[in-house]
Amino acid sequence: MRLIPDSSVLREAGTRQTLASILVLVGMVVVIGSALGFEHIGGYAPCALCLEQRVPYYWGIPIAAVGSTAALFAGPAWLTRGLLAVVTLCLLITAYLGVYHSGVEWGFFAAPESCGAGLSATSSDASNLLESLSIAKPPSCADAAGRFLGLSFAGWNVVAAGILAAIAFRGATGPAKLN
Numbered sequence: 001m002r003l004i005p006d007s008s009v010l011r012e013a014g015t016r017q018t019l020a021s022i023l024v025l026v027g028m029v030v031v032i033g034s035a036l037g038f039e040h041i042g043g044y045a046p047c048a049l050c051l052e053q054r055v056p057y058y059w060g061i062p063i064a065a066v067g068s069t070a071a072l073f074a075g076p077a078w079l080t081r082g083l084l085a086v087v088t089l090c091l092l093i094t095a096y097l098g099v100y101h102s103g104v105e106w107g108f109f110a111a112p113e114s115c116g117a118g119l120s121a122t123s124s125d126a127s128n129l130l131e132s133l134s135i136a137k138p139p140s141c142a143d144a145a146g147r148f149l150g151l152s153f154a155g156w157n158v159v160a161a162g163i164l165a166a167i168a169f170r171g172a173t174g175p176a177k178l179n
Contacts, residue, residue, distance in 0.1 A: 017077070021084055031164075044153075049112070053101060056097070067080050
């Protein structure tokens with residue numbers, strides 16, 4: 001008689017979990033790095049919903065890093081699989097936020113109150129810099145900063161998060177060996 005049920009989280013971790021945890025970690029770092037690059041190098045100011053979509057990545061990246069470390073150093077299988085499941089949840093949350101944001105951009109949903117109506121110009125004069133920052137408004141969530149192949153940044157976040165969530169879920173629940 002087995003006291004512990006044969007749950008996918010309790011099965012041994014293996015090659016699939018190691019590859020999934022590393023791939024998801026790298027993918028999440030690339031996604032958030034790209035967003036920060038578009039902001040700081042490309043000059044695209046993020047709106048309130050853009051910033052909200054980043055929060056699950058900020059939670060998920062350290063969790064994925066612990067999961068990858070556990071997988072690489074033969075930690076307990078339940079730890080690697082459990083952390084992959086938590087990362088899956090983080091990615092599903094950001095995908096949901098991306099769908100909502102895309103819907104706001106396309107006019108299907110109303111923008112939340114926290115979304116600005118456009119970024120006012122900030123002064124380059126040092127004496128007026130703090131004053132101009134205090135009156136600056138974030139860009140409107142309803143206006144996509146740009147589109148590539150018909151999708152905005154929020155839409156591409158949905159695609160990336162969906163793919164990474166599928167990889168993380170398969171790593172959390174799949175067999176230890178690759179077939």
